[in-house]
Amino acid sequence: MRNNQMKKIRLAGLTALVILLHSCSVNSRKQSANAIEKGIFPKGALGPSTTFTGKAWNTGLVPHDSVYTTVIGNVYFEPGARSNWHSHPSGQILIITDGVGYHQIKGQPRQTLRKGDVIKCPPNTLHWHGASEEVGLQQMYILPNTDKGIVQWLNPVSDEEYKGLK
Amino acid sequence: MRNNQMKKIRLAGLTALVILLHSCSVNSRKQSANAIEKGIFPKGALGPSTTFTGKAWNTGLVPHDSVYTTVIGNVYFEPGARSNWHSHPSGQILIITDGVGYHQIKGQPRQTLRKGDVIKCPPNTLHWHGASEEVGLQQMYILPNTDKGIVQWLNPVSDEEYKGLK
Numbered sequence: 199m200r201n202n203q204m205k206k207i208r209l210a211g212l213t214a215l216v217i218l219l220h221s222c223s224v225n226s227r228k229q230s231a232n233a234i235e236k237g238i239f240p241k242g243a244l245g246p247s248t249t250f251t252g253k254a255w256n257t258g259l260v261p262h263d264s265v266y267t268t269v270i271g272n273v274y275f276e277p278g279a280r281s282n283w284h285s286h287p288s289g290q291i292l293i294i295t296d297g298v299g300y301h302q303i304k305g306q307p308r309q310t311l312r313k314g315d316v317i318k319c320p321p322n323t324l325h326w327h328g329a330s331e332e333v334g335l336q337q338m339y340i341l342p343n344t345d346k347g348i349v350q351w352l353n354p355v356s357d358e359e360y361k362g363l364k
Numbered sequence: 365m366r367n368n369q370m371k372k373i374r375l376a377g378l379t380a381l382v383i384l385l386h387s388c389s390v391n392s393r394k395q396s397a398n399a400i401e402k403g404i405f406p407k408g409a410l411g412p413s414t415t416f417t418g419k420a421w422n423t424g425l426v427p428h429d430s431v432y433t434t435v436i437g438n439v440y441f442e443p444g445a446r447s448n449w450h451s452h453p454s455g456q457i458l459i460i461t462d463g464v465g466y467h468q469i470k471g472q473p474r475q476t477l478r479k480g481d482v483i484k485c486p487p488n489t490l491h492w493h494g495a496s497e498e499v500g501l502q503q504m505y506i507l508p509n510t511d512k513g514i515v516q517w518l519n520p521v522s523d524e525e526y527k528g529l530k
Contacts, residue, residue, distance in 0.1 A: 238461050239480050259459065259482045266455055266484065268434070268508040289432055293425065293504070295404050295461065314405050316425045318432065338459070340506060342434040 234297045237336045239272045245281075249351050251360075252279030254328070262344040269341040269348060275299060280328025280360055283352040285321075288343035292317040292327060299335030300362070301327045302355075308362040311335065326355045400463045403502045405438045411447075415517050417526075418445030420494070428510040435507040435514060441465060446494020446526055449518040451485075454509035458483040458493060465501030466528070467493045468521075474528040477501065492521045 235241075242257030253276040260270035272295075283304070292301065294315040301317050302308040304324035311317065311327070319325045329335040341348060358364045401407075408423030419442040426436035438461075449470070458467065458477070465477040470490035477483065477493070485491045495501040507514060524530045 260457055260484070265486060266457060266508045268457065268506065270457065270459070270482070270506065291426055291432060291434065291436065293436070316436070318426070320431060340434065340436065342432045342508060 231334075234334050234336060235274065235276075237272065237274055238295060241274060242272070245273070249282045249284070250279060251282070251354050252276055252328070254279045254281065259338075262348065264345070267343050267345045269344050270338065272336065272338050275327075275329035275335040275337070277329050277332055277334050279334075280355050281326050282354050283324050283326050285324050285350050285352075286319070286341055287321060287347035287350075288341065289321040289323070290319045290325075291340040291342070292319075293338040293340070294335065295338060296336040298330040298333040299328055299337065300330065300360070301325065302359070302362075308359075311337070324352065326359075328355070328360070397500075400500050400502060401440065401442075403438065403440055404461060407440055408438070411439070415448045415450070416445060417448075417520050418442055418494075420445045420447065425504075428514065430511070433509050433511045435510045436504065438502065438504050441493075441495035441501040441503070443495050443498055443500050445500075446521050447492050448520050449490050449492050451488050451490050451516050451518075452507055453487060453513035453516075454507065455487040455489070456485045456491075457506040457508070458485075459504040459506070460501065461504060462502040464496040464499040465494055465503065466496065466526070467491065468525070468528075477503070490518065492525075494521070494526070 239257045239259065241255045243255065245254040245256050255274045256271055258271045260266065260268060262269050280300070294311045294313055296313050299311040300308050301311055302325060303319060309317070327337065356364070405423045405425065407421045409421065411420040411422050421440045422437055424437045426432065426434060428435050446466070460477045460479055460481040462479050466474050467477055467483050468474040468491060469485060475483070493503065522530070
């Protein structure tokens with residue numbers, strides 16, 4: 199009787215531990231997705247559907263001026279979201295601070311982007327960037343020599359192009 | 365006897381829970397300090413003692429070239445570490461990605477820097493930057509128009525200057 203009671207108590211303790219560990223693991227995954235969405239900067243304003251597919255949130259960090267001639271900002275792409283095809287008169291540098299995403303220069307294969315990656319797109323070159331299907335993307339953009347202009351927008355990225363099939 | 369045994373088991377369970385929660389809290393603080401040090405980019409190379417006080421680790425992200433004329437990198441300043449006084453021919457933009465630090469433009473008060481802050485220092489203007497006394501600093505630097513040059517180094521920041529007393 200005493201042994202049975204002890205066994206029951208041990209079983210209950212073990213069950214509680216398993217539940218606790220499972221709950222920690224689920225919370226950890228949720229915190230990870232929330233942390234990507236939270237990012238370093240404010241989430242900013244929703245990008246217009248004329249230039250983005252899905253939800254992309256833009257925060258301007260440095261506006262154009264004649265001293266630095268550099269525009270800097272951050273975009274959080276929700277999973278599946280991406281920019282239209284577009285180009286920059288002086289090119290663009292992307293710095294990935296969290297999450298997973300894609301970048302493609304017209305005529306080249308789609309690249310996968312991860313935290314810490316630094317990507318360049320040369321002047322007047324068509325490209326698009328966005329999040330992966332399952333995980334969002336936090337990316338800073340740096341536009342140099344903005345006295346020559348900022349951006350020229352083109353058509354949306356098709357599902358086929360987004361999936362890297364084209 | 366059975367009640368006493370149950371009480372002992374409950375007390376042991378409660379003690380284990382308190383230890384577990386305390387251990388989680390201590391781990392969380394350790395993870396926080398480690399996370400600041402780990403950062404987004406590789407830690408890089410230790411900055412020379414001729415231009416830094418304390419330990420500052422530099423990773424180059426974008427080198428100078430004639431297309432982007434922009435130099436980008438990341439510095440992790442350990443607590444207490446700071447740059448010498450210096451200036452940049454085309455100015456500098458700092459982006460704080462984690463931790464706590466300071467920035468001072470010559471003749472102006474010392475500013476405190478935190479995650480998400482964006483700081484500009486105009487062309488040919490003396491400044492220094494570094495970590496706070498207790499918490500390290502992760503900061504990206506962006507140098508525009510590097511066809512005009514990169515940096516001019518001067519003397520170390522004194523303890524009095526570092527503490528904001530001067």
